[in-house]
Amino acid sequence: MRIVIAEDSMLVREGVRRVLDLQPDLRVVATCADLPQLMAAVDEHDPDVVVTDIRMPPLSSDEGIRAATALRASRPRVGVVVLSQYAEPAYATPLLAGGSSGRAYLLKERMSDPHQLIEAVRTVARGGSVIDPAVVEALVADTAHARSSPLARLTTREREVLGQIAQGKSNAAVGSALFLTERAVEKHINTLFAKLGLGTEPDVNRRVMAVLMYLSDHGGASTP
Template identity: 80%
Template sequence: MSVRIVIAEDSLLVREGVRRLLDLQEDFRVVAACADLPELLAAVDEHGPDVVVTDIRMPPGFADEGIAAAIRLRSSHPGVGVVVLSQYAEPAYATPLLAGGSAGRAYLLKERVSEPRSLVEAVRAVAAGGSVIDPAVVEALVADSIHARSSPLATLTGRERDVLAHIAQGKSNAAVGAALFLTERAVEKHINALFAKLGLGPEPDTNRRVMAVLLYLSARSGDASTR
């Protein structure tokens, strides 16, 4: 049985290049080639492919349509494998793709298209329910994980992070409590706990709040710079 494939890529040259490469395989059959997300979803409904090979960015938004399609297909067409082609070795893209499980999912850098064997093997792997992650993406995921664990913010509980996020907006304890449905006393306990975990202490509370907010904003800036 042939592996039935739908391609989604807004660049005509890349789309046709991928189509020709896959059509050279005797056990592959490209059943549709699409230029945007709506066309891709319609083609999957119409043709019921085994695998989708999609660009990560395409119309209408040129954001993360390939990832969005993979997430949607996991529930609407769980038997369809997805190979995402991207220029970016970014955890911000790879993590949501793999959040529901890596089975039937591949994330390759577009430069691999120039290595026909890599793309062909990735299609075969996801068609069989396996997964393939580009080595550069794996390195980025590991580095991101190490960075997250090394940050002092990693020691905070989810509720303490919520409290700190509201403090960073300049809210008083009473306002934080109202936003999170906590008593002012509970907010104070969370703040004292996060001060201790962040090593802020025994300075005046005003100074500790400022330092905590600076740590929070620095961490967020570092996360954004890696995307």
């Protein structure tokens, strides 16, 4: 079974390589330190499984998730094991959005037991999935929160408009950012105000209250 490893920490990268190379049925064919190297290694070696960190250069944001998403489209038979320090729905949800088959999400803190990593690699190669229990708990909690949030009643477009408002943008600026007419923005705003139960307050107060709801739902930080 051919494996490519992507991890910007040399110590972690070499540790994972040694654990996997000790198995008679596993062979590491390439190790990488960033996303471009990973995608090039996949093209060159045609692996059965990719083991990747979530964050690595060039931006150290969600490169591992983006690689998994790209591989789902271009090489659906390739299994992906994501290693992360974070039990975050924001990472797990897009990883599993196209289905859980051939995907694993493991927390690095569990790596003291090499057996978990070895079995995860074998499982995704067979098309199965492995999700760390802490990640499952976080996903369940996030789903429950989303269902109880007033913002759950908004459409995707209405949430996008509200996100722009939360950045302090005028209706015209919101329209420019989302390629909408100002009139269309006004209609979306009036609809989302009604859905959030903000139908009787003055416009300024309604914007403030809607933004406060949005920030509360997003951990106090507006959309970049």
